[in-house]
Amino acid sequence: MSTAAHAPASSNPSRRDWRAFFTRHEMLLLYVLIAEWLFFYFAGTSTNRRGVIVGFGTWDRQFDILRHSCEIGLLALALTPVIITAGIDLSVGSLLGLCAILFGKLWHDGGLAIPVAIGLTLGIGALAGALNAILITALRLPPLIVTLGTYSLFRGLAEAITRGSITYTDFPETFLFIGQERWLGLPTQAWVFLMVALAMGLLVHRTTFGRAFRTIGLAPEGARYAGLPVERRLALVYVLAGLIAAIAAIIYTARLGQAKADAGTGYELFAITAVVLGGTSIFGGKGTIVGTLLGVAAIAVLKNGLACLPVVMRLNAAEEMSGLLTGALLLVALTASVLPKILSNLRPRRHTATQSTPPLSP
Amino acid sequence: MKNYLLRFCVAGAVLLASLVTASAADSKLIVAMLPKSKGNAYFISCKAGADKAAKELGIQLLFDGPTDSNAAKQNEIVENWITLGVDVIAVAAENKEGISTALRKAQKQGIKVLTYDADAMADSRSFFVNQATPQGIGQTLMDEAARLVGGEGEFAMIVGSLTAANQREWQKYVEARLKEKFPKMKLVAVRPCDDLKDKAQSEATALLSANPKLKLIMAICSPGVPGAAEAVKQAGLTGKVKVMGLGLPNENKRYVHAGVTDSVILWNTGDLGYLAIYAGVALAKDELKKGAKSFKAGSLGSFAIEGDNILLGKPFIFNQGNIDQFDF
Incomplete structure (x- = not known):
């Protein structure tokens, strides 16, 4: 609290920037992530009977975490601009399932080469995103309702196509390489994930598109009066979401070596959780890709780390615990994000009451 | 202040971790x-x-x-x-x-x-x-059926479908065992129930009226056993026509306690x-x-x-x- 005593010092602009940087939501989330990681490193690593170091503190485990979080991470990246525009896309998980089985069908029944099937699947994903986009922008329907509809529609289609029972398997080794092997030191799919993250980062933070997303999220009518092509920008984020869901579908299929209609069930909710945890406002206008990445990492480390704790292992409750703690983490993060505002609302009042000095100018 | 926050987080994590690990040492398989x-x-x-x-x-x-x-x-x-x-x-x-x-x-x-x-x-x-194994299932089904009716008389089978591979396999071994060991027993009908309890019940009712000398119904799909039991119960033939087959204990408990179904077969x-x-x-x-x-x-x-x-x-x-x- 020593810095608080020197409150006037914060009028020094450079110092204020410094403090603002470290109290930003992303930094707080980074602290949480570091704390989580250290905790699991010390509590979740042990030596087994054969004298081998096992558990959280192994490279294998770290790579597994990366591997397991790629699909949900991709969906979270897709949802970040959507949510920044004050929209939502509940259909990405279902679309992942639909794209996975269509990819399997194109390859297995259609006899197409893997690269061609991948290309077509990405096209289908973008088209499905375009369906959302048309309903939302041309008909001005609320995104929540539209994507709730396509959420059922895409999953239903996937189940209808496979009649709920066909599973495509026996993919060639070269394709499984994407999901199960390492390339240049990292799991292969992590490279895809990082590239998409980089592209989305540039789009959201370094282009006029990104600025348009935030403006639309804050005030759609204002954006329209300011001459922004609101419909076209909104359409872009939903088409992108469809495309990225298709990429996630390919990676998912390669990781498991199977394409089934239930692929990605419930993933949309994990992705939304990661985005919101990452500091993106569900009301739109605010949010960063870095925040989303940290949100994904915080959830993934928590989930995988818990499974390494001897106590949790003995209780056989890794699944339940991770659900519970992810929820708690989200609620704590949301509370923490409004806490400074509440505190700063309290402080000036106390100042005026006790010292009767004029409140500090902002 | 934020430096303290970070340090606090780290220290807390490490402390907590050491507490959890203390109870972890275990060299069991x-x-x-x-x-x-x-x-x-x-x-x-x-x-x-x-x-x-x-x-x-x-x-x-x-x-x-x-x-x-x-x-x-x-x-x-x-x-x-x-x-x-x-x-x-x-x-x-x-x-x-x-x-x-x-x-x-x-x-x-x-x-x-x-x-x-x-x-x-x-x-x-x-x-x-x-x-x-299909063989084990078929033999146990037939042996138990024979035991229930004293090794002689007519019986009928209800199967899930006439095409499902596992059902046909089991049926094959039931019939093989019948031929080999129980010459006085006769399989009079095999009816499919499409894995539906209702269908099993109506098929069983039809079997009962078409075969007055029927002594036992064997169902080899799990909805078939309670379905057949319900038919026998409603026809007032409890105890006169035995019911048995492959199924799960819970869905048959009621009928077993009521004396309609005699044996439910599965693995332990x-x-x-x-x-x-x-x-x-x-x-x-x-x-x-x-x-x-x-x-x-x-x-x-x-x-x-x-x-x-x-x-x-x-x-x-x-x-x-x-x-x-x-x-x-």
């Missing part, structure tokens, strides 16, 4: 058991047997699985167990090909792998603990879990090797091994005397 879904009563009853075996053998048993039947989750759990360095993994595969990738990876790391209840690809595991799931754990531990200790012909599992005695299948052996018969001990 670890066997990890994966059900298709862990809330399923069937697998919970498997776990009861597995727990018993774990206690007898003094090992640590991990029992974890998806909360619903989710193939992707199964893979993640197995991959987690690999990095935890467990000694044995026993799996009931939800998806044969999907899980096999993860199991091969486990084998590469020196973890012993076996499957139970539902098999994976043969190269991804050492043994499959096979709960029932507790024994399945027990055997899987014993086999897993024997694998880890190198006491069970490829090519073995039999295997001794604690209090259950010896089991035959056919190729890489450890056979649980004869199916289990649930009746009025024991059905309440089972909950699945």
Whole structure:
């Protein structure tokens, strides 16, 4: 609290920037992530009977975490601009399932080469995103309702196509390489994930598109009066979401070596959780890709780390615990994000009451 | 202030970690058991047997699985167990090909792998603990039917469908046993019920009126047994026409207690879990090797091994005397 005593010092602009940087939501989330990681490193690593170091503190485990979080991470990246525009896309998980089985069908029944099937699947994903986009922008329907509809529609289609029972398997080794092997030191799919993250980062933070997303999220009518092509920008984020869901579908299929209609069930909710945890406002206008990445990492480390704790292992409750703690983490993060505002609302009042000095100018 | 926050977080994490680790030191053999879904009563009853075996053998048993039947989750759990360095993994595969990738990876790391209840690809595991062979099921069904009617008289069968591979297989062995051992019994009709209880009931009603000399109905699909029982009960023939077949204890308890259904046949799931754990531990200790012909599992005695299948052996018969001990 020593810095608080020197409150006037914060009028020094450079110092204020410094403090603002470290109290930003992303930094707080980074602290949480570091704390989580250290905790699991010390509590979740042990030596087994054969004298081998096992558990959280192994490279294998770290790579597994990366591997397991790629699909949900991709969906979270897709949802970040959507949510920044004050929209939502509940259909990405279902679309992942639909794209996975269509990819399997194109390859297995259609006899197409893997690269061609991948290309077509990405096209289908973008088209499905375009369906959302048309309903939302041309008909001005609320995104929540539209994507709730396509959420059922895409999953239903996937189940209808496979009649709920066909599973495509026996993919060639070269394709499984994407999901199960390492390339240049990292799991292969992590490279895809990082590239998409980089592209989305540039789009959201370094282009006029990104600025348009935030403006639309804050005030759609204002954006329209300011001459922004609101419909076209909104359409872009939903088409992108469809495309990225298709990429996630390919990676998912390669990781498991199977394409089934239930692929990605419930993933949309994990992705939304990661985005919101990452500091993106569900009301739109605010949010960063870095925040989303940290949100994904915080959830993934928590989930995988818990499974390494001897106590949790003995209780056989890794699944339940991770659900519970992810929820708690989200609620704590949301509370923490409004806490400074509440505190700063309290402080000036106390100042005026006790010292009767004029409140500090902002 | 934020520096303190960071330091506080780190210190807290490390402190907490040391507390948790203090109670962790354990050098027991670890066997990890994966059900298709862990809330399923069937697998919970498997776990009861597995727990018993774990206690007898003094090992640590991990029992974890998806909360619903989710193939992707199964893979993640197995991959987690690999990095935890467990000694044995026993799996009931939800998806044969999907899980096999993860199991091969486990084998590469020196973890012993076996499957139970539902098999994976043969190269991804050492043994499959096979709960029932079609032959065993067919013979037990026919023997029990003959016992119930004293070895003579007419009986009819209700099957799931006339085309399903496993149903045809079981039917084949029932008929073979009939021909071989029970010349005084006669199979008068085989009717499909499409795995629906209602259909089974109406088919059974039709069978009862068409065959007045019928002494027993055997249903070899699980909705068929309660369906046939309901028909017999409503026709007022309880006790005169016996009902038996393949099914789950819970959906038949009511009819068994009412004396309509005499025997429900399935395997003993507790024994399945027990055997899987014993086999897993024997694998880890190198006491069970490829090519073995039999295997001794604690209090259950010896089991035959056919190729890489450890056979649980004869199916289990649930009746009025024991059905309440089972909950699945």
